[in-house]
Amino acid sequence: NAAPQTVEGYKIIKEAGIGTFQIFQETYHQPTYKKLHPRGPKSNYAWRLYGLDRAMIAGIDDVGIGALFGLFNWKFEVMGLIYHTIHLEERFGVGPHTISFPRIEPAVGSEISYNPPHKVSDEDFKKLVAIIRLAVPYTGMILTAREPAQLRREVLKMGVSQIDGGSSIGIGSYSQDDPEKVRKSQFILGDNRSLEEVIQDLLKEGYIPSFCTACYRMGRTGEHFMEFAIPGFVKRFCTPNALFTLREYLNDYATEETKRLGYELIQKELERVNNRELVEKYLERIDRGERDVRF
Template identity: 60%
Template sequence: MENGKDFINDEEIWEKLKVNSNPEPSRIREIIAKSLELERLEPDETAALLHVKDEELWQEIFEAAGKIKEKVYGRRIVTFAPLYVSNYCVNDCDYCGYRISNDKVKRKRLTMDELREEVKALVKQGHKRLIMVYGEHPLSDAKFIAETLKVTYETKVGHGEIRRVNVNAAPMSVEDLELLRDIGIGTYQVFQETYHHETYKKLHRGLKANYQWRLYALHRAQEAGVDDVAIGALFGLYDWRFEVMGLLYHAIDLEKRFDGVGPHTISFPRLEPAVGTPFYEKQRKYLVSDEDFIKLVAVIRLSVPYTGMILTAREPAEIREKVLPLGVTQLDFGTNIGVGSYSKGAFDPEKQQFLINDNRSLDEGIRWLASTGRITSFCTAGYRCGRTGNYFMDIAKTGKVHHLCMPNAILTFKEYLLDYASPETRKVGEELIKKELEAIDHPKLREIVEEYLKRIENGERDLYV
């Protein structure tokens, strides 16, 4: 911290929101133009966007958000599945279904054998990438998490396997994070929930009540050599404009401290009901409307134009379809967040942290994406080739991610179509591959991808450029 203070200054954020509350259209267009050049915005600029009132200007913001995503990431959409490993928690956060005082939730921590069955069930769907989630509890310490990562990577079914495991877990020490680094952790995800100090203090009890320990969790990860980190806020706990500003300040401080390496992804979940948790019904003041949610996603896209953005199945299908064109890069499908529920094929609200609103299967999700001209990517080659941290930020900030990743997206998409897709999805998917091959403008690269596609058809897997 600096002078005993962290990098979130509540008064400063409110002052910037106040000063920029009536921006001129010409200024907004200048800010949009800056974002289109893939330059991160400053707090005053984001504050101005948050106060746009003219609907025509909002349409320009929405269009710019889509253009930025296409410029950096192309037509790719990365898909993943959340896998909840344990719902034991020592904290007592008002809004969370896993809080220690909730006697309505069924507590469960997976054994290694149960974990293998969960992973097998996900692999059989076609998943290659997971976000594994753990409550804050001695039963889910770093050694346990490391063991679950090892088991997950080792579990295979036929051609299928998990190639990338990201982790959503409690803040850890540098030493614990070094252990996870060595075992092969993917992106480390810690959400601040709310950046507003007073609200954070009011809602959190237990270890999680330490605002700064959580706020600097990803700084410690960077120090430990875990250079792929992810931030997020739970929208609905406090004013949504303040939280967008908090996310920007978080990105700025990470870049300031770690040679330009900010968050790999930003998440923006909305508060949802949970079993035995009346907080949602009482929290009407700060719940975010669909209209404001769409706006805040677009503003985040413009504010940090090169960062990945995750839109989860908390949102209903119709909202995800509206928000997707505004810069989203990652979606989950086939989601079941009850601990131990994938292998049983059951939805048990009493095992869930919150309620899921988009229950489409992975196959249904991929078919929908393909019908909109978007190719689903299962690619993890970038991570295994060392394209993380500084390397990833360099190619993201120069808009080159899709040049490297689109060929590999085609190859992993082909794997899915051959091994898991329904006939309907395979048909639309094969047509999409033809179009994407034609779009590769480098003849030699197209030749390599076509050769690899033939090898995949002949039974080879995990080929990447």
């Protein structure tokens, strides 16, 4: 999630080889936005709203959008996200690669976060996840560790495709012995499980935990990505790549129990993949020590 740039600024960022450029509008409701950002560089609603248009003009065709739920009526924010998607599709032929929908969590130094004016209940949160999934079937839906583990398990079934694990927030917070860790944290996490625990949980639920970023590196972005993603063909890449990245994780980092669960799942998935022989060959390459193999 980054600040909106000028077209020239985006060109420099693109040159550096970024993946997805993501801007959260925070709230699509203009009067609320104005109230929350009365002055300073962030106060220009339209500059932020059209930030990704400028990114597209500069040639960054892989973008993400998001809203912070709790600032205004959740139904309005969902409508904002969907209309933003329609606008990008109509103007550039490319919708958002990812949509994020964090709920406000208590954050140090932010009074509003302790008592959000439009707090979203768990029930409504599940509804909004399902609505976004149905409205934009091709997009990656990102759920952060702000949400508690049980709710994360539930909304995975409703279409969330990207979660984090072992997250630590705040400047320098991955440092093991930082006594200032809590004070520096941006907000409080609801899910404090380690990456290993999250992976094990996903495996037990029958999901393939994937670390895949192949599309960015294979040049499948923008219109090219939409050609694969909208009709669902991208699955032909996603499933094998998920198996490859999972195998790498299991071989390099996992505990014995996670390895057992993971190998079992890979075996089961192999029964269903299209080009099993080729996928098996790639898995063998990983077992021989090759890394970053991908379709």
